[in-house]
Amino acid sequence: MESVMRRLPQVLAVSGTLLFVATSFSAAAPLNSMNEVGKALLACWNPPANSKGSSVTLIFSLKRDGTLIGPPRPTNISVAGDxxxxxxxxxxxxxxxxxxxxxxxxxxxxxxxxxxxxxxQFASPKKDSLTPTN
Structure with missing residues (x-):
C-alpha cells in the first residue's frame, strides 16, 4: 500500500497529461472547407475598442501544414482616426x-x-450592440 501511495502523484500526473492531450486533439477538428477556414480565422478576431465601422482586408498565404507563408499584408484599410x-x-x-x-x-x-x-476582412460592428436604437 505504501508503494502505491508513493507512486500516486506520478500516476495522476501521467493521467492528467493524457487527458490534456486527448482533449486538445479532439477540440481541433480538421477544417474541411474554405468556409470553415474563414470562420476559424474570424473566431480569433476581437475588434479594438472604439473602432466602430472600421475594417482592414489582409492578404496572406498558407502552407499545407496550416502555417503562414510570410507576414499578412493589408490591401484596404478603412479606420476612422489618426x-x-x-x-x-x-x-x-x-x-x-x-x-x-x-x-x-x-x-x-x-x-x-x-x-x-x-x-x-477583419471588421468592427458599425454600431455598438449595447447602444439602444431610436
Whole structure:
C-alpha cells in the first residue's frame, strides 16, 4: 500500500497529461472547407475598442501544414482616426491572424491550399450592440 501511495502523484500526473492531450486533439477538428477556414480565422478576431465601422482586408498565404507563408499584408484599410488608430487596428488584425495559425486542414483542403493567396476582412460592428436604437 505504501508503494502505491508513493507512486500516486506520478500516476495522476501521467493521467492528467493524457487527458490534456486527448482533449486538445479532439477540440481541433480538421477544417474541411474554405468556409470553415474563414470562420476559424474570424473566431480569433476581437475588434479594438472604439473602432466602430472600421475594417482592414489582409492578404496572406498558407502552407499545407496550416502555417503562414510570410507576414499578412493589408490591401484596404478603412479606420476612422489618426495614423496611430489605423496602425493599432491593423496590428490587432495581423495579430488575430497570426494567433489563429497554424490551422489544421483535412487532407483534401491541405492538398490545394499551399501557396494560394487569400484575402480576409477583419471588421468592427458599425454600431455598438449595447447602444439602444431610436
Amino acid at each position: 495614423e496611430q488608430a489605423k496602425k493599432h487596428f491593423l496590428d490587432e488584425a495581423v495579430a488575430a491572424l497570426q494567433h489563429c495559425t497554424p490551422l489544421q486542414f483535412s487532407p483534401s483542403i491541405a492538398q490545394g491550399i499551399g501557396g494560394q493567396v487569400f484575402a480576409i
